[in-house]
Amino acid sequence: MKKNILKYLYRIILIISLFMLANIKTIGLIVDEKLLISLTLGLFVIFYFVPSPIYFRNEKGKFRRALLGNELLIIFLWASVLTVIYSVASLIMLKNIIGMRIWLSSWIVAFFVLAFIFWNGIIRVYLTSTQLGIRYRVIGLICGLIPVAHLFALGKIISVVSKEIEVEHEKNVINRTRKNDKICETKYPILLVHGIFFRDSKLLNYWGRIPEELIKNGATVFYGNQQSADSVADCGAEIANRIREIKLQTGAEKVNIIAHSKGGLDSRYAISVEGVAPYVASLTTINTPHRGCEFAEYLLKEIPDNQQQLIANAYNTALKKLGDPNPDFIKGVTDLTASNCEKNNNLMKDVEGVYYQSVGSILNVARGGRFPLNLTTNFVKYFDGPNDGLVGINSFKWGENYQLITIKGNRGISHGDMIDLNRENFDEFDVREFYVQLVNHLREMGF
Secondary structure, eight states: OHHHHHHHHHHHHHHHHHHHHHHHHHHHHTTOHHHHHHHHHHHHHHHHHHOOEEEGOOOOOOHHHHHHHHHHHHHHHHHHHHHHHHHHHHHHHHTTTTTTHHHHHHHHHHHHHHHHHHHHHHHHHHOOOOHHHHHHHHHHHHHHSTTHHHHHHHHHHHHHHHHHHHHHHHHHHHHTGGGGTTTHHHHHHEEEEOEEEOOOOOSOTTTTTHHHHHTTTTEEEOOOOOOOOOOOOHHHHHHHHHHHHHHHHHSSSOEEEEEHHHHHHHHHHHHHHTSSSGEEEEEESSSSSTTTHHHHHHHHHSSHHHHHHHHHHHHHHEEEEHHHOOHHHHHHHHHBHHHOOOOOOOSSSOTTTTTTEEEOOSSSSSGOTTHEEEEEEHHHHHHSSSEEEEEESTTTSSSEEEEEEESSSSOOOOGGGGTTTTTTOOOOOOOHHHHHHHHHHHHHTTO
C-alpha cells in the first residue's frame, strides 16, 4: 500500500509540474512568474532525472528505461488533458485578463513542452518494450496521425507497457529473493536443442527469454548448434558431437538435454544410435512429434516433386549463406512424417540410465495462435486432432513423465509459445518460470 502511494504521489507531482511548465505564460499572469518558473522547473528537473519511483528503485538497464518511458507517457497524457481543460477555461473565464496573442503563445509553449515529454517517452518505450510487439507499434504509428484515435492508441500502449512492467518487476523481485539458492544449478549442464527451420543465433535466440532466466537462477547453458534442416540421423550425429565437445570443454560427465520439436528426435537419435548415452543424464522433449505428423505426410504426397524441389533449393541456398554447411529441407520434413517417425522409433530405443520426460501444449482455438500457427491449426486438426498449431497432442508423450500445457479461454499455448518465440506474457502461464521449475526438478532428482 505504501509503495503504491509513493508511486502515485510521484506521478501527481510530475503531472502538476509539467502542466505548470506547459502553461507558464498564462499562469504567470496570476502568480509571480519568477517564483513559478523556479519552483516548477526545479521540481520537474528533479523528478525527470530521478525517474523511477521508490517502488522500482532496484531496477536497472533496459527495464528501467522502459519504466521511465512509460511514466513519461502517463504524465504527458494527464498533463495534456489538464492543459486542454485549463486552456479552454482560461479563454472563457480570463478573457479580460489575457489577450488572444498571449493565449496563443501559451499554446505554442505547451505544445513544445508536452511534445518533448511525449517523444522522450514513446522512443524509450518503442526501443525497450517486449510486449508491444509489432502490432501495437504499428497501431501507434498509424493512429498517431488521427485526432482522438491517437489518445486511445496511447492509452493502449500505456496499458500494455504498465502490465509488462508489473510482470517484470515481480519476476525480478522473485529472482533477487532466490538468487543465492541457485535453484537451476544442476549437477550437469543444460543443453538446449532447437527444432527444424531455425538455427542457434546470438542475435535472435531461438529460446527467447528462457536461457537468461535459467542463467539468473544458476544454470549453465549450452546450445545444440545443429543444422536448421536435415535428417534426424545427420542432425543426431551433430548433437552427439556437440555433447562430446561440451564434455571436453567443461569436464562434466554428462549433460541434461532439453529439446524442442524435431530437436527431440535428433536428441533421441544421438543417445540411442550415436553412442553418447553414457554422457546424457536426462532428455526432456518439448512439443516433439515422436509419432510424427500426418499432415506432413499428406503434403509430401500431394505437392508435386518439382514444386517441393523448388522450395527446397531456395531454402537450402538461403541457409547455406546463413551458416548451415549442408542443409536438406526435404530430408528434414520427411523425417517428421508419421511413417518415418515409426521407422525411427524402432531404431531409437530408450537407453537405460537416461531419464526421459516430455511436455506438450495445445491451442484451444485456431485464432488463439500467432501467425502463421493461427492459419495451420485447423488444417493440422483435420489430420492429427487437437494440436499446438503444428503437432497433434497424441504425438507428444514420451518417457516417464508427461505434461500437457494449456490455459483457459481462446488462446491456449502454441508450438512457438513453448519456446517463448514471441516473447509474450500470459496471465495463466509463465513460460520462463515453467523452465526454471523444470530445471529445478532435474536438480532435485540429482541431475
